[in-house]
Amino acid sequence: MTVSLDNAPKTADSKANDHIVKLEDIHLSFGQTQVLKGVNLTVNKGDAVSIIGPSGSGKSTLLRCINALVMPQKGRITVNGTRVDQLTKESERIELRKRVGIVFQQYNLFPHLTVLDNIVLPPTKILGVDRSSAEKLARELLAKVRLSDKANSYPGQLSGGQQQRVAIARALAMKPELVLFDEVTSALDPETVGEVLQVIRDLVRDGMTSILVTHEMRFAEEISDTVVFTENGLIVDHGSPEQIFHTSTNPRIRQFVGGLGARGAVRDGEGI
Ligand SMILES: Nc1ncnc2c1ncn2[C@@H]1O[C@H](COP(=O)(O)OP(=O)(O)OP(=O)(O)O)[C@@H](O)[C@H]1O
Numbered sequence: 001m002t003v004s005l006d007n008a009p010k011t012a013d014s015k016a017n018d019h020i021v022k023l024e025d026i027h028l029s030f031g032q033t034q035v036l037k038g039v040n041l042t043v044n045k046g047d048a049v050s051i052i053g054p055s056g057s058g059k060s061t062l063l064r065c066i067n068a069l070v071m072p073q074k075g076r077i078t079v080n081g082t083r084v085d086q087l088t089k090e091s092e093r094i095e096l097r098k099r100v101g102i103v104f105q106q107y108n109l110f111p112h113l114t115v116l117d118n119i120v121l122p123p124t125k126i127l128g129v130d131r132s133s134a135e136k137l138a139r140e141l142l143a144k145v146r147l148s149d150k151a152n153s154y155p156g157q158l159s160g161g162q163q164q165r166v167a168i169a170r171a172l173a174m175k176p177e178l179v180l181f182d183e184v185t186s187a188l189d190p191e192t193v194g195e196v197l198q199v200i201r202d203l204v205r206d207g208m209t210s211i212l213v214t215h216e217m218r219f220a221e222e223i224s225d226t227v228v229f230t231e232n233g234l235i236v237d238h239g240s241p242e243q244i245f246h247t248s249t250n251p252r253i254r255q256f257v258g259g260l261g262a263r264g265a266v267r268d269g270e271g272i
């Protein structure tokens, strides 16, 4: 497939010391279950990194480590200069979460608030931004996610894809330093997946550092600077989309991307 020149990798030199996220030797267990077994990952500012791998391999847990929703037993996590693994107080973790957006499969909008108010709420309540500034930003973000005409609608009046785009706008309203996306299209009807992917594609092109857990292989191939393959609590391999999707010699990766490639091809055929 064709990779847009917009997504051409920046030179190695320009990014050498520009990491925004660094995970070093992360070990995490829930009770007796070892979920992450020594994960290392570096994400540079402005990059899009996709995490792919089988169910239960630790993808969501890895994302949740980055914004301190779970804490590893061992290892170092640095997010834009903050040692996340050392944030022992919940208040400190909440501060971090103001800086790291996360969007989940379930969009969890407030059903009793309009679309606009769902987006205005986090900056006003959490950051203390005044209502008019927050509303101005919310309208800009609604335009960005192509939902200006839905500002006064309620979530229940929107399709799944539209609700997910509101959830993305809500995350952006906090002006995060990076955004984590955990399978944000998995619960959507196929017709609405494309519009959500388009919003993420735009964000990545605007330079928003993004870490995405996704099953949309063709999308991951198109937008990612780096693709990471996880299995059994480890990063088995990482590399450019070309390396992971086309030239990997790892039989497990070949099997995995081959198996899901068909789904990606269907999406591609839908013209997103
Ligand atoms: N809060 C928790 N308590 C106990 N076990 C958990 C918890 N969260 C995750 N696990 C376990 O950790 C392992 C990895 O889970 P995780 O959700 O990170 O996988 P995943 O790669 O995101 O899978 P999927 O593709 O199905 O979303 C699984 O075995 C899961 O059951």
Ligand SMILES: [Mg+2]
Binding pocket: 059, 060, 061, 182, 213
């Ligand atoms: Mg998951």
